[in-house]
Amino acid sequence: MGGPSTVAETHDFLKNLFLDGDLIPLPFQRFLAPVIARRRTPQIEEQYAAIGGGSPILQYTQLQGEGMAKLLDELHPETAPHKAYVAFRYAQPLTEATARQLKEDGVQRAVAFTQYPQYSCSTTGSSLNELYRRGKAGEMGNIKWSVIDRWGTHPGFIEAVAQNIEAALAKFPPESRSDAVLxxxxHSLPMSVVNRGDPYILEVSASVAAVMQRLGYANPYRLVWQSQVGPSAWMGPQTSDALKGLARLGKNRVVLVPIAFTSDHIETLYELDLEYGKEAKELGMEVYRAESLNDSPVFIRALADIAAEHLRCTGSGQSPASVQLGLRCPGCTNATCGHSKEWFARGG
Known part of the structure; x- marks a missing residue:
């Protein structure tokens, strides 16, 4: 999704977000989205001011990409040199700007590498649809494409998450550490998206199961959901409600784990750290957050391993897109999804 690097960019970020029908389907979207964005901007600007004046997601995404490309030169020299480009969905650099840069640089071979570990039509699907629209319009030149569309159970990703959980658990006294709830x-999804067959819930659950297996199931745990927007039904329980419920049950030691985010941004720095942290303190709870992956060398190595394996497979004649990417949700009514999947399956 990206995030505004400065407070002043917040309105444009929100407007782009609410204009995306893949993420938030709205009636009369072209007219309603700017209105909703204007109404929400003051509150969200305050949140970005509270976390330091903007989102660090671009900084970390660039750091991760550059580190991955450097390792990739060693892991897969046949396609070196490698260069990482950032294409955010709602903040600069937008896909439109990155498309122009790819064309100016004369890129002929590119991998669309989603930075959402788990696939959702609302996130990775929306980003690929936008890339398809730019490619179909000829804005990127003649590029041969392939796609890394999901990697939520990759051993390197799981190891990086597990290490950060272990570091958070170490903040509790040894005698009570095993009682802490993970x-x-x-990020939650509207139930309308879940019920049409979106795979996100299943894939996040698979990530959680893999992390707990790596940790030896040493702590009790639950999967919860945050960032609900609007009055419609969303996947639950909400993280805030889960904290209140645990406090009521006498479970006062908790580690919050951002399992679907790979770098710090407003949902970790404000929602998890400030908002839920304050609620937990008022409830008399001792809560620590597992660090985001950010500049973790284990995670950056995982990105390079994923990309290297992908390049080896596509180089040996395998399809440029996975079997899973080719399957539309059973309840899908978005024609662009079908066109996008066919386009990537052909290599762009």
Whole structure:
């Protein structure tokens, strides 16, 4: 999704977000989205001011990409040199700007590498649809494409998350450490998206199961959901409600784990740290958050391993897109999804 690097960019970020029918389907979207964005901007600007004046997601995404490309030169020299480009969905650099840069640089071979570990039509699907629209319009030149569309159970990703959980658990006294509840928190989805067959819930659950297996199931745990927007039904329980419920049950030691985010941004720095942290303190709870992956060398190595394996497979004649990417949700009514999947399956 990206995030505004400065407070002043907040309105444009929100407007782009609410204009995206893949993420938030709205009636009369072209007219309603700017209105909603204007109404929400003051509150969200305050939140970005509270976390330092903007989102660090671009900084970390660039750091991760550059580190991955450097390792990739060693892991897969046949396609070196490698260069990482950032294409955000709602903040600069937008896909439109990155498309122009790819064309100016004369890129002929590119991998669309989603930075959402778990696939959703609302996130990775929306980003690929936008890339398809730019490619179909000829804005990127003649590029041969392939796609890394999901990697939520990759051993390197799981190891990086597990190490950060272990570091958070180490803050509790040894005698009470095993009693701490691990709350894996992921961005929620509207139930209308879940019920049409979106795979996100299943894939996040698979990530959680893999992390707990790596940790030896040494702590009680639950998967919870955050960032609900609007009055419609969303996947629950909400993270805030789960904290209140645990306090009521006498479970006062918790580690919050951002399982679907790979770098710090407003949903970790404000929602998890400030908002839920304040609630937990008022409830008399001792809560620590597992660090985001950010500049973790284990995570950056995982990105390079994923990309290298992908390049080896596509180089040996395998399809440029996975079997899973080719399957539309059973309840899908978005024609662009079908066109996008066919386009990537052909290599662009």
């Amino acid at each position: 709350l894996f928190s992921a």
